[in-house]
Amino acid sequence: MATPRIAIAQAPYIREVEAALTRAVEQVRQAASRGVDIVIFPEWSLGLNPVEVVPNRHTERLSRVARELNVMIITGSIRALEPESGKKQQRSLVIEPDGTLAGSHAKLLFQPTERPWFEPGPGVNAISTRWGRIVILPGLDALDDEIWTSTAALSPDLVVMAVSPRTVAERNLIQELAIQRSQAIRATVAVAPLAGRFSGTHYLGGALIAHHGHVLGMADEQETILIAGDPEAPLIQLGVTDMTAYLPLAKPLDGVPLDVKRTLGPQAERRVLVDWGLLASGEPLIAAEELIAAVRDNPRWAALAPARPGYASDLRLLLDRGFRGAFAYPGLDRSFPWSDSVRHLGQELQRVQKPLLIHSGPGPAPLRFDSPALWDEFLMEFAQVPVIIHSMGQRSPYLEEALVLAERHPQVYLETSRAPLSAIKEAIRTIGPDRVVFGSGGLAKDFQQEWDKIARLEPELSADAFQKIVNHNARRLFFQMEGIDRRPRDKVHPFRRQG
Numbered sequence: 001m002a003t004p005r006i007a008i009a010q011a012p013y014i015r016e017v018e019a020a021l022t023r024a025v026e027q028v029r030q031a032a033s034r035g036v037d038i039v040i041f042p043e044w045s046l047g048l049n050p051v052e053v054v055p056n057r058h059t060e061r062l063s064r065v066a067r068e069l070n071v072m073i074i075t076g077s078i079r080a081l082e083p084e085s086g087k088k089q090q091r092s093l094v095i096e097p098d099g100t101l102a103g104s105h106a107k108l109l110f111q112p113t114e115r116p117w118f119e120p121g122p123g124v125n126a127i128s129t130r131w132g133r134i135v136i137l138p139g140l141d142a143l144d145d146e147i148w149t150s151t152a153a154l155s156p157d158l159v160v161m162a163v164s165p166r167t168v169a170e171r172n173l174i175q176e177l178a179i180q181r182s183q184a185i186r187a188t189v190a191v192a193p194l195a196g197r198f199s200g201t202h203y204l205g206g207a208l209i210a211h212h213g214h215v216l217g218m219a220d221e222q223e224t225i226l227i228a229g230d231p232e233a234p235l236i237q238l239g240v241t242d243m244t245a246y247l248p249l250a251k252p253l254d255g256v257p258l259d260v261k262r263t264l265g266p267q268a269e270r271r272v273l274v275d276w277g278l279l280a281s282g283e284p285l286i287a288a289e290e291l292i293a294a295v296r297d298n299p300r301w302a303a304l305a306p307a308r309p310g311y312a313s314d315l316r317l318l319l320d321r322g323f324r325g326a327f328a329y330p331g332l333d334r335s336f337p338w339s340d341s342v343r344h345l346g347q348e349l350q351r352v353q354k355p356l357l358i359h360s361g362p363g364p365a366p367l368r369f370d371s372p373a374l375w376d377e378f379l380m381e382f383a384q385v386p387v388i389i390h391s392m393g394q395r396s397p398y399l400e401e402a403l404v405l406a407e408r409h410p411q412v413y414l415e416t417s418r419a420p421l422s423a424i425k426e427a428i429r430t431i432g433p434d435r436v437v438f439g440s441g442g443l444a445k446d447f448q449q450e451w452d453k454i455a456r457l458e459p460e461l462s463a464d465a466f467q468k469i470v471n472h473n474a475r476r477l478f479f480q481m482e483g484i485d486r487r488p489r490d491k492v493h494p495f496r497r498q499g
Helices: 017-032 055-069 139-142 143-152 168-185 276-280 287-298 314-319 340-352 372-381 398-408 421-431 444-455 465-478
Strands: 006-010 038-040 072-074 080-081 087-097 100-107 127-129 133-136 158-162 188-191 197-199 201-204 208-211 216-217 224-227 270-273 300-304 324-327 356-360 386-391 413-416
Touching: 006 017, 006 188, 006 356, 017 038, 017 055, 017 224, 038 055, 038 158, 055 072, 055 087, 080 158, 087 133, 100 127, 100 133, 100 216, 133 139, 139 158, 139 168, 139 314, 143 168, 168 188, 168 201, 168 208, 168 216, 168 356, 216 224, 276 324, 314 340, 324 340, 340 356, 340 372, 372 386, 386 398, 398 421, 413 421, 421 444
Parallel strands: 006 038, 038 072, 133 158, 158 188, 270 300, 324 356, 356 386, 386 413
Antiparallel strands: 006 224, 072 087, 080 087, 087 100, 127 133, 188 208, 197 201, 208 216
């Protein structure tokens, strides 16, 4: 069985049911045009719809578009009438790709303003569908520990948390909870929130799709359609300088255990994970375990192996285990790039023709080891090894040296984090956009600044040139090697439990 691609339609509440329906249909069409199999909506996705028995004329419209586009639709909740008792309920629906209603969940817990108007449902149920067992938890249902215990006992394949955070703290808590739950039950968990005002409250959005503890997609508070593992995602994150912002280390640098929330970031769906701190380890193989574990089940992430002088055999093992390249800062070991201990690292990289990210510019090593020009002989000897100069040297005179190296050696790429905009423009003019790579700066707090900087170039470049810098160059370096990133679109991510 093929595995589904999931989308979340994150948008503001619309009171008028016809306007809400029209938007929902359009969002389904947009998602379906990207090869999506399941489209998930937040609570109140149909606005203030009439309280009627389901199915009705409004849900039938969703059924028609599901049948037309061959997609499954999951609604966070709508107002509905229980046919036997006449109770008013908030029901979440699952509509199969053939338009039939597979099942529904009646909300169990209510906000104080909702309690006078609605009756709770009988309990949690798993809805059997062509894509497995689905549980929908709208609003407070998604946050209740007892309800979650009942949910986990149902062994679902997909859990939808249709809950809308009001503060940044709530959003972080909900996202962390979703990741932890997906890891605990070895399934997929989707957070489908509103983004905008509803009933006098502003909701922050924060849609998220997690699978087995890995984030497949995450949105900020903008109105958007979030697609899990979207192969068209434009950003690739490079140049992570402090992995404690993203990934629990086996031995955290500050000695404080890190939680799974640290694997989040609002930056991008594709990431190149680098932990410069691993270069201080005397046991690179052990220290790199956490990096390779993070990307093993997540095809949208890549990890670079630590390359320490004198540890060429360890680098060989790491590259053969699936690392997409290496990162090096030989100055930390008081080694120069022309030394045999560094040349042996180059031999291993040339063997597999994988890229090397090098530190350049002022850092913790003595300044005499920071000059990009020191790598000239290495580049002459290992012409088949793509070399990315981190931060382009950061400042003069290192910036000029990095640019000279890129002019002199066609395998040299310049990474943009922390580099001034004027230097990035000069690099594009001198070597063209094909060897300039966007870098995030590493920390979550750095990303927006780095992205705003590079976005200022967009009006000055062709669409193709801009996409090369923020997308295609790094994709070519890290994600399109043999055996990588070549799966069909409908098999981008696992969904069903194995066995």
